Amino acid sequence: MSIHLHNPPLLAVRDLCVEFATRKGPVTAVRSVNLQVAKGETLGIVGESGSGKSVTSYAVMRILDRAGRIVSGGIEFGGMQLHDASEDMMSDLRGREISMIFQNPRAALNPIRTVGKQIEDVLIRHAQATHEQAKAKAIEALERVRIRDAARRYHAYPFELSGGMCQRVVIAIALACKPQLLIADEPTTGLDVTTQKAVMELVRELTRSEGMSTLLITHDLGLAGEYCDRIVVMEKGEVVEQQDTANLFTAPAHPYTRRLIRSTPHAAATIRDLMPDDQRLPLPPTMIVSAEPLLEVKNLVKQFDAPGGVLQRIKNRGKKEAGYRAVDNVSFSIARGESVGLVGESGCGKSTTSAMVMRLLDATAGSIRFKGQELTAVTAAAFARSPQRRELQMVFQDPHESLNPRATAAQSIADPLLRLEGMTNNAEIRARVEALATQVGLQHELLDRLPHQLSGGQKARVGIARAISTKPELLILDEPTAALDVSVQAVVLNLLADLKAEFGMSYLFVSHDLEVVRLLCDRVIVMRAGSIVESGPTAQVLSAPQAEYTRELLSAIPRPAHLPAHGAPVAEAVRA
Amino acid sequence: MNDAVMTSPIAAAAPRTSAWSRGFAHFRYVMTSNPVTFLAFVMLAAMIAVAVFGPSLVPHDPLATAADKALKPPTWQHWFGTDQLGRDVFSRVVVATRLDLLISVSAVALSFVCGALMGACAGYWGGWFDKLSGRMLDTIMAFPLFVLAMGIVAAAGNTIQNIVIATAIINLPFYARVARAEVSIRRNAGYVQAARLSGNSELRILIAKILPNTLPPMMVQLSLNMGWAILNAAGLSFIGLGVRPPTAEWGIMVAEGANYIVSGEWWLALFPGAALMLAVFTFNLLGDGLRDLVDPQRRT
Numbered sequence: 001m002s003i004h005l006h007n008p009p010l011l012a013v014r015d016l017c018v019e020f021a022t023r024k025g026p027v028t029a030v031r032s033v034n035l036q037v038a039k040g041e042t043l044g045i046v047g048e049s050g051s052g053k054s055v056t057s058y059a060v061m062r063i064l065d066r067a068g069r070i071v072s073g074g075i076e077f078g079g080m081q082l083h084d085a086s087e088d089m090m091s092d093l094r095g096r097e098i099s100m101i102f103q104n105p106r107a108a109l110n111p112i113r114t115v116g117k118q119i120e121d122v123l124i125r126h127a128q129a130t131h132e133q134a135k136a137k138a139i140e141a142l143e144r145v146r147i148r149d150a151a152r153r154y155h156a157y158p159f160e161l162s163g164g165m166c167q168r169v170v171i172a173i174a175l176a177c178k179p180q181l182l183i184a185d186e187p188t189t190g191l192d193v194t195t196q197k198a199v200m201e202l203v204r205e206l207t208r209s210e211g212m213s214t215l216l217i218t219h220d221l222g223l224a225g226e227y228c229d230r231i232v233v234m235e236k237g238e239v240v241e242q243q244d245t246a247n248l249f250t251a252p253a254h255p256y257t258r259r260l261i262r263s264t265p266h267a268a269a270t271i272r273d274l275m276p277d278d279q280r281l282p283l284p285p286t287m288i289v290s291a292e293p294l295l296e297v298k299n300l301v302k303q304f305d306a307p308g309g310v311l312q313r314i315k316n317r318g319k320k321e322a323g324y325r326a327v328d329n330v331s332f333s334i335a336r337g338e339s340v341g342l343v344g345e346s347g348c349g350k351s352t353t354s355a356m357v358m359r360l361l362d363a364t365a366g367s368i369r370f371k372g373q374e375l376t377a378v379t380a381a382a383f384a385r386s387p388q389r390r391e392l393q394m395v396f397q398d399p400h401e402s403l404n405p406r407a408t409a410a411q412s413i414a415d416p417l418l419r420l421e422g423m424t425n426n427a428e429i430r431a432r433v434e435a436l437a438t439q440v441g442l443q444h445e446l447l448d449r450l451p452h453q454l455s456g457g458q459k460a461r462v463g464i465a466r467a468i469s470t471k472p473e474l475l476i477l478d479e480p481t482a483a484l485d486v487s488v489q490a491v492v493l494n495l496l497a498d499l500k501a502e503f504g505m506s507y508l509f510v511s512h513d514l515e516v517v518r519l520l521c522d523r524v525i526v527m528r529a530g531s532i533v534e535s536g537p538t539a540q541v542l543s544a545p546q547a548e549y550t551r552e553l554l555s556a557i558p559r560p561a562h563l564p565a566h567g568a569p570v571a572e573a574v575r576a
Numbered sequence: 577m578n579d580a581v582m583t584s585p586i587a588a589a590a591p592r593t594s595a596w597s598r599g600f601a602h603f604r605y606v607m608t609s610n611p612v613t614f615l616a617f618v619m620l621a622a623m624i625a626v627a628v629f630g631p632s633l634v635p636h637d638p639l640a641t642a643a644d645k646a647l648k649p650p651t652w653q654h655w656f657g658t659d660q661l662g663r664d665v666f667s668r669v670v671v672a673t674r675l676d677l678l679i680s681v682s683a684v685a686l687s688f689v690c691g692a693l694m695g696a697c698a699g700y701w702g703g704w705f706d707k708l709s710g711r712m713l714d715t716i717m718a719f720p721l722f723v724l725a726m727g728i729v730a731a732a733g734n735t736i737q738n739i740v741i742a743t744a745i746i747n748l749p750f751y752a753r754v755a756r757a758e759v760s761i762r763r764n765a766g767y768v769q770a771a772r773l774s775g776n777s778e779l780r781i782l783i784a785k786i787l788p789n790t791l792p793p794m795m796v797q798l799s800l801n802m803g804w805a806i807l808n809a810a811g812l813s814f815i816g817l818g819v820r821p822p823t824a825e826w827g828i829m830v831a832e833g834a835n836y837i838v839s840g841e842w843w844l845a846l847f848p849g850a851a852l853m854l855a856v857f858t859f860n861l862l863g864d865g866l867r868d869l870v871d872p873q874r875r876t
Contacts, residue, residue, distance in 0.1 A: 402770050
């Protein structure tokens with residue numbers, strides 16, 4: 001901290017308190033937060049959802065929504081007081097002195113204006129360019145974020161660009177006026193790991209060469225560890241710890257920081273290592289009951305028709321490759337009691353594959369044999385009435401979106417019991433639902449709540465309880481923890497491992513997160529562009545990858561140098 | 577398991593209450609949070625009370641004529657004055673409430689049910705039904721709607737039943753389009769996929785899982801259309817198609833009264849017109865409140 005005392009910091013937040021007016025009265029979202037960002041420094045704010053990390057950054061930009069207000073405290077930026085600055089002054093500062101990158105790049109761009117025009121808007125608004133030079137400057141800005149063929153991309157609309165490209169454009173807009181401070185609010189959440197790496201390295205390089213300060217807001221401790229000089233840890237609206245990155249990982253002072261580091265899968269040897277010491281149970285036995293496969297997928301193909309009307313179809317008639325092959329000749333098998341990880345980046349066909357195995361989608365060609373029976377014989381539309389429906393179930397990616405907003409938790413869990421088990425007695429159903437809730441660790445009084453009244457972890461438990469209610473033999477887990485905080489993810493992963501041991505289920509675990517797959521799966525399949533690139537036992541594939549693509553994926557995972565290696569005890573230094 | 581992480585203390589302490597009391601608490605919240613909504617519901621309640629009890633409470637027989645009392649301005653005996661046949665305008669305005677509400681409610685209910693089902697099927701399955709129903713609705717929309725209603729009533733005959741059907745047909749496209757859009761964005765939502773995995777048939781998914789979730793935007797449409805349906809029914813009577821004299825109905829009363837405005841007998845047209853305006857106003861105010869009532873996200 002000593003270096004910051006000599007120069008006045010670029011941004012200083014002092015005792016900031018932010019309140020939101022809600023139906024139940026005012027709620028304090030941020031409570032006496034103190035933080036400073038020096039010139040040229042990259043500060044990370046790390047915390048789980050609801051920790052107030054985003055609210056803090058919105059307060060700095062003065063873009064809190066109408067219900068929120070700064071109750072007390074000060075925000076000083078380069079000698080200016082921002083907490084009571086006028087809207088005129090703020091709108092002049094935003095974009096010119098302080099810029100922000102948001103989480104969803106596609107939502108941050110205007111869909112009906114070309115990206116070049118959007119960069120020009122910012123330049124002209126802040127008098128950085130005249131109308132005549134704006135185009136040249138905009139193309140230059142696009143080149144700076146390393147968009148190939150920038151002169152042509154200048155005319156592209158956001159929908160024509162990939163997620164990573166859109167985020168580059170957003171960065172180009174943010175940096176167009178060479179601001180002094182860049183606030184990046186979860187800039188890479190939702191992007192693939194390789195894209196994440198490219199985007200983060202671009203940000204680091206550009207901010208370094210311009211001498212900018214960066215405020216990186218993220219839930220990913222690994223990401224913050226790799227790219228930040230200093231890290232602020234927030235919990236429930238308060239700063240619990242503020243340290244240099246190296247110190248934070250080697251000597252975390254606050255118990256919450258220790259728990260957060262422990263929950264991050266990078267350092268764990270087994271899923272039990274993710275849990276706090278006092279809640280660690282012995283590992284469930286790994287059990288592959290027999291080598292006889294439960295599920296056998298052979299030469300699976302899914303082809304989507306080319307878009308277009310009758311004319312287009314007549315033109316394409318006779319051509320073999322009309323349309324788009326999402327899954328191309330995929331074969332794998334899952335043994336009883338085995339858990340198999342299916343990994344790959346977005347668009348690789350892993351979700352399409354799992355939807356076909358789950359019989360939500362009909363395959364174009366290939367066979368899916370489950371317990372020796374051919375599943376493709378029954379169409380996806382008719383499979384709801386098949387006796388095998390109850391043996392194949394799924395946990396969805398987004399726990400919120402996968403629950404009917406009008407159904408209580410109990411009604412959601414009871415749905416398969418009513419339809420697949422044919423249960424009619426209300427008291428019996430309630431008893432079964434309560435038993436399931438106990439198994440997934442959901443308090444019974446939460447059963448009468450609607451989804452929006454539950455937390456993310458509670459919703460995930462409802463989704464899991466629903467999926468296991470018919471005691472399925474194969475459970476597909478489609479990124480079941482992608483939307484969850486790390487500490488909740490730790491709990492859910494452990495729950496899944498316990499349930500698997502208890503019911504003897506097989507898992508097909510679809511994920512983009514290799515670290516999570518490493519902890520939960522016996523075998524792993526890596527997919528790219530519709531085909532399998534590599535498969536084998538988890539330890540072998542992840543430690544000695546054969547395919548170039550697997551190596552690329554592994555190296556893209558942010559892994560701070562200070563973080564202990566796999567299996568090493570985390571907070572030993574502190575306790576000693 | 578580690579429940580401390582998962583549950584806030586407030587969540588654990590919340591008592592289990594019955595669906596009715598929760599529903600009532602939510603109703604009370606919606607009413608108190610927005611005074612305009614509260615006003616709209618009070619006006620609606622008053623209108624329903626007048627429709628139900630009005631005919632048995634009015635001071636005069638709405639059809640009784642008295643030549644000696646024709647065209648008298650408002651007095652303490654006849655609050656809204658008397659018409660050209662000496663009938664009490666106040667009694668007629670009150671009695672007409674039932675008929676006007678009945679026509680508009682049944683017309684809107686009919687087009688709501690048919691439109692929602694049609695739009696939902698089109699949005700869920702798409703294909704030829706979507707194309708066919710879409711073009712049919714476009715055809716209806718291509719006519720000036722009031723003229724279309726006039727044509728239907730003139731062709732099918734001048735009965736209350738035909739007014740209801742005509743009003744329902746011209747309102748059908750609005751419901752069908754809203755339902756189609758709302759259903760098609762939810763067709764592959766996570767909870768719909770989950771319902772498929774739970775063994776629900778496609779029809780059950782559509783009716784029991786998707787349709788209820790489209791209610792909030794449909795409710796706004798419903799309340800706007802109610803006011804419009806009342807105007808439409810009154811309009812048909814005004815031009816002589818629809819309810820026939822001497823039945824008490826706001827549209828006819830305005831039409832008959834219009835002839836006397838020039839000669840200074842303003843009360844004949846003013847009071848039924850004001851009643852009509854009040855009814856339309858009430859339904860238009862009702863929209864947001866109805867949406868908030870049926871939206872589960874507004875509950876805590």
